[in-house]
Ligand code: SF4
């Protein structure tokens with residue numbers, strides 16, 4: 001008899017959940033590996049080209065919906081979630097400050113890939129200690145894994161109309177991770193969809209990227225444009241990006257279920273002061289060395305200095321007229337790359353257009369003051 005047959009899998013599952021919570025996960029669920037009902041949706045999304053330049057989304061084919069083809073021998077997926085909302089959630093107010101760089105909440109702290117992968121590995125080791133036949137492989141935000149579909153089956157939450165996982169008691173401000181495993185553990189009950197008639201995320205999306213419920217056109221999504229895309233940001237979308245320089249949280253900020261969000265207990269996810277609430281001028285003036293130093297251990301480092309500069313140039317173009325911004329943009333021209341220069345040129349054109357209207361307004365104001373002083377009609 002193999003070791004697997006001789007162990008009480010119900011007891012082992014209870015232990016796995018307790019170990020996961022002790023390791024800092026807020027929830028641990030178990031899913032089977034039958035995701036065939038998601039294959040048609042995935043294929044239609046790819047066929048529509050909604051994945052943009054993310055060739056890796058296509059290259060894994062239907063392996064994404066077939067965990068045992070990705071990791072042979074997989075029988076179950078352990079799905080975990082970890083909260084990342086800090087006690088002070090005031091970051092949303094920066095969306096109303098157009099000269100401050102808005103960075104998506106999840107990216108202000110330490111790189112979650114590292115934090116979650118390490119804990120998942122520890123969980124895998126604990127299971128192996130209990131049952132030596134165990135084989136496992138951790139994944140965190142990994143292209144070949146349908147994490148939201150798995151989380152739904154594992155009882156973690158349902159996939160909202162914005163395509164993220166939502167939990168009734170915790171909202172959506174959490175990271176997901178998966179442990180593929182070769183044990184026939186008892187599975188959890190899938191979560192029912194609970195968006196109801198709400199369409200708030202579709203309406204609020206600044207770039208209309210949620211083209212239909214549960215369907216996000218990544219090519220329009222600010223998260224994709226500022227993080228994944230290596231190309232020019234389409235000019236038509238730039239004004240809608242506002243001051244969002246790394247990712248976007250609007251569809252989560254508006255979601256009514258996030259009223260129930262839990263606060264993170266992980267200090268690693270607390271915002272770094274050097275990134276949080278800083279002016280666009282300050283962030284744009286960083287040298288590459290400063291960028292690398294200030295983003296060490298942060299997910300932002302992954303996009304590199306060129307895309308960082310590209311994104312901030314767009315935000316500077318959207319910001320109110322500012323002489324210092326014009327000066328910084330002009331100085332940086334020709335120093336990074338053609339890609340950055342094209343965005344700088346656009347930003348300068350926006351700033352100069354605002355400078356002219358500023359001048360018109362100032363002129364009008366002066367005329368008005370003169371007229372009042374002289375007692376002349378106001379249009380004199
Ligand atoms: S992250 Fe922003 S741009 Fe992307 S779908 Fe959500 S609201 Fe739209």
Ligand code: SF4
Nearest residue numbers: 160161195198201255
């Ligand atoms: S905003 Fe509304 S529709 Fe969108 S995910 Fe939240 S509950 Fe669902």
